[in-house]
Each structure stands twice: as C-alpha cells, then as structure tokens.
C-alpha cells in the first residue's frame with residue numbers, strides 16, 4: 001500500500017508499558033486511561049490489547065464509555081468527572097458504567113432517583129488541583145448520603161495530583177495525606193490517586209487503584225525511568241517528497257522564516273499542521289530521516305514541513321519520523337512548547353493508521 005503520511009501503532013510496546021505499570025505498582029489494580037480515543041492511539045485498539053493486563057478502563061465522556069461498553073461486555077469502565085442528570089445516571093446504570101461524582105449536587109441527585117441497578121461510584125475529593133472535586137465537608141456529606149443508597153453498589157474514593165511530575169514532592173504528599181486521612185476516617189473504602197508520574201515517583205500513593213495514562217503510551221513524565229522501561233506505542237511518519245539545494249541567503253517556506261546561512265539542502269516532508277504536526281514548531285525541532293537526526297527549517301504549513309538535511313544522504317521517497325521510535329514525542333513537544341499528550345491526541349483523521 002502506498003503511503004505518504006501515517007502513524008504506526010505498536011502493540012508490543014503498549015503491552016510492555018502496561019507490564020511496567022504492573023511491575024512498579026504490584027499491589028494496586030490498574031485503571032488504564034483511554035480517554036480521548038486512547039490518547040489518540042484508538043481506545044478500541046488499546047482496550048483490545050490491554051484487556052488481559054489491566055483491571056479497568058477510564059474515559060471522560062459518556063459517548064466514549066458507551067462505545068467501549070459495546071466492545072467490552074463485562075470489564076470495569078469508569079466515566080471520569082463529567083456533568084450528570086437523572087437520564088445520564090440511568091444510562092450509566094443500564095450499561096454498568098462506574099461514575100465519578102465530583103459535586104454534592106450530583107450525589108444528592110443520585111440518592112434521590114431510582115436506578116435500574118446499583119452502580120459503583122467514585123467520589124472525588126479536591127485536594128488542591130481546584131479543577132473538579134468536593135471540599136472535605138461536601139465529600140463527607142456525599143459519602144454519608146451514598147453509603148446508604150440502594151443505587152450504589154460500592155463506593156470508591158479518589159483525587160488527582162496537580163504536581164506529581166515535579167521532583168519536590170511537598171505538594172503531592174499534602175494532597176495524598178488529605179485524601180488518605182479523610183478516606184480512612186470514613187471507613188474502609190478503595191482509594192485511587194496515582195497518575196503516571198505518581199506511579200513512577202511516589203510509590204506510597206499507589207493505594208488500591210493506579211490510573212496510568214501517558215506512560216502506557218510510552219512517555220515518562222518524570223524523566224527518571226531507565227531506557228527501555230517504556231517504549232513508544234505510536235510512531236508518526238511521512239515521506240520525503242522533494243530535496244533541493246539552496247544557496248546562501250535563500251529562504252524556506254512561508255515568510256521565508258528560515259534562511260540559509262551557507263549552501264544547504266532542504267527536504268520537504270509530507271506532514272503539516274492539518275495532519276497534527278504542531279504549527280508552532282520552531283526551527284531546530286528534531287526530525288529523523290532515514291534514522292538520522294535533522295532539524296526543522298521554516299514554518300510548518302498545512303500539508304508540508306521542511307527540514308535542513310545539509311550533509312545528510314537523503315532522497316525523495318525516504319521516510320521521516322516526526323516522533324515515536326528513536327525520537328520521543330516528549331522531546332518534540334518540548335521544542336513546541338507543549339506536551340506529548342497534546343501531540344498524541346491531535347493527529348488528524350486523514351492520517352492513515354497502521355496497526
């Protein structure tokens with residue numbers, strides 16, 4: 001099959017990364033984050049290949065959860081913090097979806113209706129992220145209210161770290177203690193807090209359920225794991241369409257942002273911002289061509305980007321790697337002022353997926 005712009009997904013890497021989670025958190029159950037279409041990897045593909053390793057999957061929208069339920073008839077699926085009314089709670093019960101409840105209003109609503117069957121509820125405490133989650137008094141009220149409710153099969157307690165990837169653990173320890181102490185004061189309830197960074201760098205926070213996202217896809221947000229502990233599950237590739245020699249002073253691309261200081265050679269690659277390559281990528285952002293490192297030169301356009309390949313043996317028809325194997329998405333993201341999460345979830349529809 002002829003391809004110009006495609007993304008390759010590596011099942012072995014995905015499974016290897018999940019086993020790394022298992023090794024780092026041997027006593028915790030694993031709730032794999034597959035929101036945003038499995039961080040851009042295909043939630044169905046991730047679910048298929050991790051089903052035998054992990055204990056459940058989590059998504060952020062009801063439609064994502066329903067799709068996943070069609071694929072996995074009896075796996076735990078958790079719907080993260082979202083808006084609920086009586087109809088959506090009813091849908092969750094009908095499809096056996098666990099719900100995260102992050103405000104007292106929704107807890108009160110859940111206690112006041114009659115669901116067709118009881119559901120598992122994850123009560124979310126705000127421990128300093130100040131995004132979603134209840135204050136301590138609200139959390140206690142919600143716990144007392146739902147502990148009694150026939151709509152609730154099991155209660156879980158959870159919170160989310162705001163700074164887990166930083167080396168200074170002061171904030172994370174405070175957040176952990178806040179959830180841990182409050183949860184224990186309310187009795188024996190399964191607790192969940194750790195995202196990837198905490199799984200890697202804060203073992204005490206693993207508790208009953210860990211919630212890995214980005215590390216399943218190969219990125220270490222703490223930059224502390226050994227090489228090989230995580231492997232890229234996604235590699236974004238494109239063909240070189242043209243190679244040309246430039247004289248000193250020639251410019252490249254829109255507004256000729258990059259200018260040749262001396263004679264140079266430019267490769268034009270079949271990937272642009274309409275494929276999900278970030279338009280804000282500056283000159284110097286690394287690109288691999290035929291496995292050799294080269295640097296972006298000139299503004300990224302809709303369908304194309306240009307790379308300074310001076311001194312390299314590169315021809316039209318060669319393959320460029322934009323991120324993935326041997327070039328981490330985190331490194332590319334850092335050049336672009338973003339994070340690998342955004343790169344992964346922004347690959348667009350027209351890019352061919354190769355599984």
Ligand SMILES: Cc1ncc(COP(=O)(O)O)c(C=O)c1O
Nearest residue numbers: 033160195196197211212213214
């Ligand atoms: C509630 C919650 N838990 C866990 C995660 C996983 O985080 P990470 O991808 O950093 O592991 C996320 C992702 O944003 C999240 O929103």
